[in-house]
Amino acid sequence: MAKSDEIERADVRESRESPFATLQKRVAGLKIQENDNISHNEEDDEPQVVDRIESLCINCEDNGETRLFLTKIPYFREIIIMSFSCDHCGFENTDIQSAGQIQEQGTKYTLNVTHVDDMERQIVKSDNAILRLETLDIEVPAGRGRLTNIEGVVCDILKDLEAGQRQRKKEDPDLWQKIDDLVQPLLKMALNQKFPFTITLDDSSGNSWIEPSSTDKDGKYLKSEYPRTPEQNAALGLGEVPSSTQEKGNSHTDSETVSPSTGLTAHVVPQIPTTSTPTDQDALEDVDILEGHSYSLPTPCPGCTKPAHLNLQLVNIPFFKQVVISAVMCTECNYRSSDVKTGGEIPRLGKKIYLDVREPLDLQRDILKSETCYLKIDEIDVEVAPGTMGGRFTTVEGLLTQIRDDTKGTVFDMDDEEGIGGDSMTEPKRQAWTRFFDKIDQAIKGELQYTILLEDPLANSYIQNPWAPEPDPRLREEEYERSEEVEDDLGLSDMKTKMGEGGEYVRETFEKEDGKGKAKAKAAEVLPQYEPPDEEL
Numbered sequence: 171m172a173k174s175d176e177i178e179r180a181d182v183r184e185s186r187e188s189p190f191a192t193l194q195k196r197v198a199g200l201k202i203q204e205n206d207n208i209s210h211n212e213e214d215d216e217p218q219v220v221d222r223i224e225s226l227c228i229n230c231e232d233n234g235e236t237r238l239f240l241t242k243i244p245y246f247r248e249i250i251i252m253s254f255s256c257d258h259c260g261f262e263n264t265d266i267q268s269a270g271q272i273q274e275q276g277t278k279y280t281l282n283v284t285h286v287d288d289m290e291r292q293i294v295k296s297d298n299a300i301l302r303l304e305t306l307d308i309e310v311p312a313g314r315g316r317l318t319n320i321e322g323v324v325c326d327i328l329k330d331l332e333a334g335q336r337q338r339k340k341e342d343p344d345l346w347q348k349i350d351d352l353v354q355p356l357l358k359m360a361l362n363q364k365f366p367f368t369i370t371l372d373d374s375s376g377n378s379w380i381e382p383s384s385t386d387k388d389g390k391y392l393k394s395e396y397p398r399t400p401e402q403n404a405a406l407g408l409g410e411v412p413s414s415t416q417e418k419g420n421s422h423t424d425s426e427t428v429s430p431s432t433g434l435t436a437h438v439v440p441q442i443p444t445t446s447t448p449t450d451q452d453a454l455e456d457v458d459i460l461e462g463h464s465y466s467l468p469t470p471c472p473g474c475t476k477p478a479h480l481n482l483q484l485v486n487i488p489f490f491k492q493v494v495i496s497a498v499m500c501t502e503c504n505y506r507s508s509d510v511k512t513g514g515e516i517p518r519l520g521k522k523i524y525l526d527v528r529e530p531l532d533l534q535r536d537i538l539k540s541e542t543c544y545l546k547i548d549e550i551d552v553e554v555a556p557g558t559m560g561g562r563f564t565t566v567e568g569l570l571t572q573i574r575d576d577t578k579g580t581v582f583d584m585d586d587e588e589g590i591g592g593d594s595m596t597e598p599k600r601q602a603w604t605r606f607f608d609k610i611d612q613a614i615k616g617e618l619q620y621t622i623l624l625e626d627p628l629a630n631s632y633i634q635n636p637w638a639p640e641p642d643p644r645l646r647e648e649e650y651e652r653s654e655e656v657e658d659d660l661g662l663s664d665m666k667t668k669m670g671e672g673g674e675y676v677r678e679t680f681e682k683e684d685g686k687g688k689a690k691a692k693a694a695e696v697l698p699q700y701e702p703p704d705e706e707l
Contacts, residue, residue: 225254229261240269249294251317266315267297272406273376274473274505280392281320281380284366289321291381298406299373303327306352306367320369321360328356374402382580384602387553393580394557397472408475459484461492471500478505485563489639490632493538495563510561512540512630516662519649521629523622525566526644530616533567537622540630542660549620550609566622566633567614574610627652627660 220237227234234256242248248269255262283289294317295301301310301323308327318326331353338346358364371378382391398406459465461484471478478500486492497508527533539545539562545554552573559576562569581603612618624631629649635642657663 227254227256227259227261230256230259232256232258234258234261249317266294266317272408274503274507275376275395276372276374276398276402277376277378278373278394278396279371279378279380280394281369282366282390283320283369284390286362286365289319289324289362291320291383292379293318293320293323293371293381294377294379295323295371296373296375296377298375299371299378302370302372304368304370306355308352323369324356324359328353328360331356374398375406382577384551384599384606387551389553389555392555392558395560400470400475403475459494461486469498471503471505472498472507473500473505474503476500476502478502487536487538487632489635490538493563510538510540510563512538512561512628517629519629520625520627520652520656521631522648522650523624523626523631523633524646524648525622525624525633527566527613527616527618527620527622528644532644533565533570533614533616535566535636536563536632536634537566537569537624538563538630538632539569539624540626540628542628543624543626543631546623546625547613547620549618550613551606552610570610570614574607574614578607627656 220239223236223238224233225236226232234254237253237255239251239253240248241251250267250269252265252267253263281288281291293301295310295315297315298312299315300312302308303310303324310323310327316322316326331349335346335349335353338349355364359367369380371380376395380391382393398408459482463483465482467480467482469478469480470476478498481497481499483495484492485495491512491514494511494513495508496511497506499506525532525535539554539559541559541561542556544556546552552570554573559572562572564572609618613620622633624633633645635645652660652662654663
């Protein structure tokens with residue numbers, strides 16, 4: 171039996187076992203009649219490709235037909251495509267729902283559309299996702315799911331805004347003008363005459379997606395994951411909102427900080443006992459974190475909200491600084507995650523680290539990539555934006571392996587072990603991705619020479635120097651001034667770090683000394699006095 175026949179039969183068997191398969195595999199077990207219509211295979215009990223259900227039309231209250239198509243998006247996951255049509259009144263409607271499980275974390279995609287080819291990228295928007303056209307500050311709230319592309323998203327927004335414009339121009343000219351100011355640039359975007367613009371897709375369930383490309387560079391395509399808040403879990407049916415959260419609303423205790431960009435709450439735990447339980451929280455104030463000791467703290471699981479364990483350990487990296495390695499483990503849903511946080515003060519200058527990988531021995535070096543670090547390897551076309559992978563403390567080989575596995579899981583179908591792509595992946599795209607992963611594989615095996623760049627504005631990243639404290643000929647570091655934009659993104663511009671004589675909070679500013687980059691403090695800038703709320707007093 172030929173190998174191609176074996177693969178085809180295996181694909182047919184898989185489509186029988188699971189109701190979800192790519193369109194390519196679903197039609198493999200069907201036969202085509204002379205009139206070119208797809209029919210049921212009489213020899214097997216496989217269901218038809220499209221299921222038809224008689225259902226009530228909400229427009230004329232007569233019976234119409236709903237068609238359900240259970241399939242997989244190539245290099246994504248299972249979805250249900252639904253289409254309703256009524257022959258009596260002509261009403262039609264389409265929808266898409268995720269048939270896969272709710273993911274362990276929420277996801278946020280950011281795409282900078284710079285070329286007409288970007289308009290053809292596929293988008294899966296679940297009914298929990300919020301889509302924003304950042305350039306025009308337009309938001310499409312959570313609601314009906316969609317399977318479309320960038321051009322379809324722009325056209326849908328344009329169609330919704332243009333609805334009723336003629337009537338508005340007569341009744342409310344001011345409102346008509348405001349909407350028209352958005353319609354005109356949207357029209358240019360739809361006609362491929364206005365670039366660039368930015369689209370973000372934020373889904374707390376993790377079941378939305380924007381198609382990537384092997385040519386994405388310089389922060390053009392970003393994907394980040396984040397733990398859900400209790401409110402988001404409750405909205406997804408993964409538990410109830412804690413009573414304390416309902417009573418306080420948006421207020422937070424003095425042991426919590428809130429990210430203005432994501433709204434996520436970070437719990438600051440300065441001291442943790444080795445055997446912490448919900449009933450001995452008073453012991454937190456009497457125990458210090460010691461280097462080399464492991465600590466455990468109960469925490470809700472980000473995936474299922476059930477009780478889980480947060481394990482912490484303080485590690486001292488020689489010739490660098492102390493870092494806290496954390497891992498969350500849940501016995502209920504098998505959720506696993508790890509992260510690395512650095513401590514100490516925030517340095518005034520950012521740092522760039524270059525490592526020249528020249529032999530397989532260099533792959534064994536320890537490397538710490540913080541969550542604010544930008545990673546770039548020109549020789550293999552790899553770029554990792556800040557926040558994409560979180561903090562990682564591993565080896566060079568381990569970091570490259572994780573980049574390859576994460577990217578491959580996003581690009582190819584989840585069950586595509588051969589890396590051939592789905593039926594919607596064109597041959598040029600498949601070849602481009604194959605070349606991309608071949609380069610990474612060669613880099614992991616030490617068959618290529620390349621240079622790794624770590625650019626960290628907070629100088630919290632590190633690459634091991636085996637000859638420390640002697641200089642390493644393959645490792646070099648550079649310090650640089652952070653831009654005002656980076657300072658704002660990191661929240662450093664608004665930090666109040668000193669108490670003035672009059673009781674007001676002030677912020678120190680710095681200037682260069684003799685052009686050598688050495689910092690010296692100058693007159694502190696006085697900020698408005700901060701008065702904490704009564705509950706914090």
